[in-house]
Amino acid sequence: MSAPRKLHIKSYGCQMNVYDAQRMVDTLAPEGFVETASADDADLVILNTCHIREKASEKVFSELGRLRVMKEDAAREGHDVRIAVAGCVAQAEGAEIMRRAPTVDVVVGPQSYHNLPQLLEQAAREGRALDTEFPVEDKFKFLKAPSNRAIRARGVSSFVTVQEGCDKFCTFCVVPYTRGAEASRPVEHIAEEVRRLADNGVREITLIGQNVNAYHGEGPDGRVWSLGRLAHHLAAIPGIVRLRYSTSHPRDMDDSLIEAHRDLPALMPFVHLPVQSGSDRILAAMNRRHRADDYRRIIARFRDACPDIAFSSDFIVGFPGETETDFAATLALVGEIGYASAYSFKYSPRPGTPAADMGDAVPPAVMDERLARLQHLIDSQQAAFNAAMVGRTVDVLFERPARNPGQIVGRTPYLQPLHVMASPDIVGQVLPVAVMRHESYSLFGDIVAATPPPARVATAQPQPATGA
Ligand code: 5AD
Numbered sequence: 001m002s003a004p005r006k007l008h009i010k011s012y013g014c015q016m017n018v019y020d021a022q023r024m025v026d027t028l029a030p031e032g033f034v035e036t037a038s039a040d041d042a043d044l045v046i047l048n049t050c051h052i053r054e055k056a057s058e059k060v061f062s063e064l065g066r067l068r069v070m071k072e073d074a075a076r077e078g079h080d081v082r083i084a085v086a087g088c089v090a091q092a093e094g095a096e097i098m099r100r101a102p103t104v105d106v107v108v109g110p111q112s113y114h115n116l117p118q119l120l121e122q123a124a125r126e127g128r129a130l131d132t133e134f135p136v137e138d139k140f141k142f143l144k145a146p147s148n149r150a151i152r153a154r155g156v157s158s159f160v161t162v163q164e165g166c167d168k169f170c171t172f173c174v175v176p177y178t179r180g181a182e183a184s185r186p187v188e189h190i191a192e193e194v195r196r197l198a199d200n201g202v203r204e205i206t207l208i209g210q211n212v213n214a215y216h217g218e219g220p221d222g223r224v225w226s227l228g229r230l231a232h233h234l235a236a237i238p239g240i241v242r243l244r245y246s247t248s249h250p251r252d253m254d255d256s257l258i259e260a261h262r263d264l265p266a267l268m269p270f271v272h273l274p275v276q277s278g279s280d281r282i283l284a285a286m287n288r289r290h291r292a293d294d295y296r297r298i299i300a301r302f303r304d305a306c307p308d309i310a311f312s313s314d315f316i317v318g319f320p321g322e323t324e325t326d327f328a329a330t331l332a333l334v335g336e337i338g339y340a341s342a343y344s345f346k347y348s349p350r351p352g353t354p355a356a357d358m359g360d361a362v363p364p365a366v367m368d369e370r371l372a373r374l375q376h377l378i379d380s381q382q383a384a385f386n387a388a389m390v391g392r393t394v395d396v397l398f399e400r401p402a403r404n405p406g407q408i409v410g411r412t413p414y415l416q417p418l419h420v421m422a423s424p425d426i427v428g429q430v431l432p433v434a435v436m437r438h439e440s441y442s443l444f445g446d447i448v449a450a451t452p453p454p455a456r457v458a459t460a461q462p463q464p465a466t467g468a
């Protein structure tokens with residue numbers, strides 16, 4: 001057998017790109033590719049790009065400039081390096097990439113990753129290959145599943161894509177153009193993937209999708225299932241102790257999902273629910289299809305169903321036409337809701353989106369100043385949320401040894417990293433921890449009432465596959 005070829009993937013952007021990168025690794029593994037952490041010794045480098053905000057494509061072109069030098073140096077030493085561009089910039093600007101960057105061998109859009117082996121062959125044969133189709137077939141049927149060893153190497157927490165694409169067409173957003181129309185995977189495909197993951201040590205699943213709570217996949221009964229119903233089904237899979245989902249749209253929030261937070265202990269009480277702005281005028285211009293009060297009511301319904309629930313959000317400041325009054329409404333909303341964390345961004349016009357032609361741009365200095373004020377408020381809420389954990393006992397799913405010797409790091413239900421001094425045997429277990437102190441974003445604590453794991457002797461009684 002020939003020596004394995006080395007593959008390096010550099011991913012930008014969202015969780016779905018992280019998941020897609022793993023599926024590209026899995027799809028190329030049967031072709032003899034093994035992953036390497038550095039681009040320098042790779043035979044194939046894939047840039048898995050993001051197009052959501054400013055300068056994304058410029059970043060790709062400057063990275064391609066560096067890779068070109070590396071490729072030419074390698075060629076002089078007789079080493080043939082291939083370069084591929086994947087992700088949303090590939091989808092949006094594939095032809096432009098081919099034109100401007102002759103160093104690129106393959107351009108592949110997010111719906112075509114299962115074609116990577118053929119595209120590499122085509123590039124070897126014909127020089128270059130491009131595939132940015134939106135095929136009608138379900139790409140998930142064609143992507144290769146990870147090996148058991150790959151799953152175990154990736155740790156106890158895993159993303160699983162349940163839905164892709166978006167039909168909302170917020171006026172600022174490229175996703176409906178780069179990821180295409182909204183589509184949901186059938187329940188049984190997802191359950192099968194989750195069972196494989198659980199059998200190989202995964203304990204926490206984050207269900208991902210651009211608009212994940214619009215999920216409407218076909219159930220085993222032939223009917224359309226909601227995300228809430230899917231969550232119940234997946235929580236019953238032995239070994240799965242935690243479920244999360246991201247990213248939701250307020251308009252698609254339904255009772256089944258909210259009630260699942262009341263009824264399903266595995267569903268973590270932490271919801272990322274972007275609102276983008278607190279001003280109804282701006283929400284309308286963004287085509288968000290909800291008002292600030294609708295959002296407040298949804299948050300109240302969640303809090304009724306699950307009193308210890310916490311929220312994060314995304315915000316855009318400086319959307320075209322945003323006045324100081326509009327921005328004040330955003331600050332007021334943040335003040336009312338009280339977030340555990342949140343992301344905020346300066347508005348960036350995306351080519352081809354309606355907002356890019358709206359005019360009435362907010363001056364950059366005003367945007368900077370608003371962003372700083374919003375981030376200051378969010379940071380203070382996050383610090384207060386973390387500080388309030390001290391003195392409480394929280395369940396932590398332990399993920400891996402930390403950098404500091406002797407420490408193991410895990411996550412609270414609210415995704416805060418938490419460190420304890422303990423043996424690495426606790427990785428994969430959920431244990432109660434008394435939180436003793438916090439340092440910026442990390443918590444530190446002591447495991448309480450840890451029941452020792454059952455002795456590892458052969459017994460007649462099968463043990464459940466859970467790690468906790
Ligand atoms: N400008 C700034 N932020 C954007 N986002 C999406 N498109 C843009 C844009 N054009 C932000 C939104 C979204 C998050 C993923 O990125 O807040 O929720």
Ligand code: SF4
Nearest residue numbers: 166168169170173175
């Ligand atoms: Fe983009 Fe989210 Fe709006 Fe869809 S719902 S268009 S992904 S911001």
